[in-house]
Amino acid sequence: MSTRGFFGAFVTTAAALGAGIALTSAARVQDAGVKIPAPIVDPAPAAGGVQRVGLAGGCFWGIQAVFQHVNGVTAAVSGYAGGHLENPTYEDVTTETTGHAETVLVSYDPSQVSFGTLLQVFFSVGHNPTELDRQGPDVGPSYRSHIFYTNEAQKSVAEAYIAQLDKARAFPRRIVTRVDRLTRFYEAEDYHQDFLLNHPTYPYIVINDLPKLENFKRLLPALYRATPVRVAGR
Numbered sequence: 001m002s003t004r005g006f007f008g009a010f011v012t013t014a015a016a017l018g019a020g021i022a023l024t025s026a027a028r029v030q031d032a033g034v035k036i037p038a039p040i041v042d043p044a045p046a047a048g049g050v051q052r053v054g055l056a057g058g059c060f061w062g063i064q065a066v067f068q069h070v071n072g073v074t075a076a077v078s079g080y081a082g083g084h085l086e087n088p089t090y091e092d093v094t095t096e097t098t099g100h101a102e103t104v105l106v107s108y109d110p111s112q113v114s115f116g117t118l119l120q121v122f123f124s125v126g127h128n129p130t131e132l133d134r135q136g137p138d139v140g141p142s143y144r145s146h147i148f149y150t151n152e153a154q155k156s157v158a159e160a161y162i163a164q165l166d167k168a169r170a171f172p173r174r175i176v177t178r179v180d181r182l183t184r185f186y187e188a189e190d191y192h193q194d195f196l197l198n199h200p201t202y203p204y205i206v207i208n209d210l211p212k213l214e215n216f217k218r219l220l221p222a223l224y225r226a227t228p229v230r231v232a233g234r
Helices: 014-031 060-067 113-127 152-167 203-219
Strands: 051-057 073-081 101-108 147-150 179-181 186-187
Touching: 014 147, 051 060, 051 073, 060 073, 060 203, 101 147, 101 186, 113 147, 113 152, 113 203, 147 152, 147 203, 152 179
Parallel strands: 147 179
Antiparallel strands: 051 101, 051 147, 073 101, 073 186
């Protein structure tokens, strides 16, 4: 279930917008972001060059928007991962029968930003990692919290960081983020790419995603860059 609907069918009436605000009340604590410690385990990669990781944490519009503003990120593409259906569409994934999660494939230069630092952004301002199979107003396994690693070093850092944050009780509840290898990633439809950048006044974006960017600038200003990396024009 999602309050977004399909493209072009967004909440626009005052009554529906009020309902959307009510649905997001459970996630209001996340609106302020969460100041968390940096990862203790965060080694430099053995090999150079651009690396990639899939990050799922609710609607991919917000996750993409956050990572488009991270220093050292070279690309952030919305798509689908973790399921069994080949070449899924948005309509397929929203049936909650494909096993896929709305995922952002983040490409980054580890000489500029470490994998652990990306996870600090992910957990602190990207989403609420304690919500199981949902995120704010969006409910279902396609909105789950999930890290799709592409090498064993990423897996080790992710698992160690989750354990570190749980031990420190950084959140009111335990982290439910899954950690699995990325096997296939399917890019989402063009209209989902750069969505916040192209539609900053949509009610869903205003309520759920613009606060993430404000939290990012406030909590992790050294990592924030004003000019985002876009998908359009690749």
